[in-house]
Amino acid sequence: MSATKTIYDGHIVKLELEEGKWEIVRHADAVAILLLSEGGEMKLVRQRRRAVDADTLEAPAGLIDEGETPEAAARRELQEEVGLDADLTLLTRFYTSPGFCDEQLYVFEAKNPRESRLPLDEDEEIEEVWMAPQTLLDGLRGGTVQSSSPTVAAALYALQRLAGQQ
């Protein structure tokens, strides 16, 4: 029997302590979307991220709402953040940080985009950017770009796909 104590139960984060020593963060699962232009550039969004005190460049992404499927969440986020609907295929899924957090991420590829805009959440402000995946990865290694793990996974998938087309 494991004794679990809830330390905090908030808006997006729940913090638990298991057996008096294991700190576990509960967080909703999330989605991110890889969308490439015909020239092989990746659709990114630049936004202020308070947690890391930086403007990050990330793939369109967001949390899965209660009762929503990962694919429906990806479709909604793509419409909210870049005003597009598309055909979606799951590329991969993984835990962002399984050492202490249960958040799981689903990375989708988007094809055949068409205009379809939904309003952004009121506390979000984003700028759309097109960037070559290799430029993003070079900027990350050099420290000039701040980004997230699903964005890196999407960029690497894009390079794989582009390499296969040559």
Place this chain on the structure above:
Amino acid sequence: MSATKTIYDGHIVKLELEEGKWEIVRHADAVAILLLSEGGEMKLVRQRRRAVDADTLEAPAGLIDEGETPEAAARRELQEEVGLDADLTLLTRFYTSPGFCDEQLYVFEAKNPRESRLPLDEDEEIEEVWMAPQTLLDGLRGGTVQSSSPTVAAALYALQRLAGQQ
């Protein structure tokens, strides 16, 4: 001026509330290491992860200790988890979940491995596995494998490198 309240300050996690509404998890930065065999298989470690209630397959990885460089942490973790030292090159770095957490991950590639073992932390128990990167990615998509974001980034880098060698 932003008012920040500390809700919890624990062993590996610190939880803050900014301006009464932004939940931010503070967590040490971490490293993960991509190590390939001559046949192109990836060195993975299987371990129990309480936060996700699963046995995960992950690249050798761990937290950066206070005052330690990312490269020194990667060298130490490789010696602790798989008993090898190696030449290390930074592949990429990124935030695991910048929407709410400041953890940054550094992914290194390891070459020219040689035996050099350091003892594991006493609360760690791991099993070493070799696996083809594509098998790992297929298992993730199908749901039969649980893994982490740095592991996925490393697997995709491995595929890029292997594709370049053909």
